[in-house]
Amino acid sequence: MSDVDKLAYKWNALRSYAEFLQEKRKIVVEQLQELESAEFVLEQLEKTKKGQNVMIGLGSGNFVEGKFEDINKIFVSVGANVIIKKSLKDAIEINKIRIKNMENVLEKISEEIQDIVMKMKELEIQLQKLSEK
Numbered sequence: 529m530s531d532v533d534k535l536a537y538k539w540n541a542l543r544s545y546a547e548f549l550q551e552k553r554k555i556v557v558e559q560l561q562e563l564e565s566a567e568f569v570l571e572q573l574e575k576t577k578k579g580q581n582v583m584i585g586l587g588s589g590n591f592v593e594g595k596f597e598d599i600n601k602i603f604v605s606v607g608a609n610v611i612i613k614k615s616l617k618d619a620i621e622i623n624k625i626r627i628k629n630m631e632n633v634l635e636k637i638s639e640e641i642q643d644i645v646m647k648m649k650e651l652e653i654q655l656q657k658l659s660e661k
Contacts (some may be wrong), residue, residue: 532658539651546644553637560630563623570620573599 529537576582583591602619603611614622617631 532655535651535655535658539648539655542644542651543647546641546648549637549641549644553634553641556630556637560627560634563630564628567620567623567627570602570616570623573602573616574620611649 573596576596577595578599579594582594584594584595585591600616602614602616604614604619604622605611
């Protein structure tokens with residue numbers, strides 16, 4: 529395998545990995561948006577009064593009408609299909625922690641993508657020099 533082929537192979541491998549990270553980044557952005565939406569809803573619950581009529585979203589544009597009896601009991605998923613009951617204040621704090629964690633993941637992925645792009649540019653320069661010979 530020639531030097532050009534080796535560099536081209538490395539460049540293609542980096543490109544594939546960058547594409548994988550872009551997809552992963554897209555998923556993380558969607559999860560972050562969902563968490564931010566939940567944060568907004570939880571904060572709005574603080575303003576809700578007991579017995580207030582509400583429309584509860586079921587997803588895909590479907591809603592059910594309901595009344596809040598106790599807004600201080602929030603069921604929070606903790607993973608592995610386990611749900612625990614928390615106070616509204618605790619649910620908001622848990623969500624804020626999740627948002628911060630997701631922002632950290634997003635930052636790390638973005639940094640890794642930048643590093644890969646820099647490596648790809650370095651390989652392109654090397655390939656350019658080899659092709660000029």
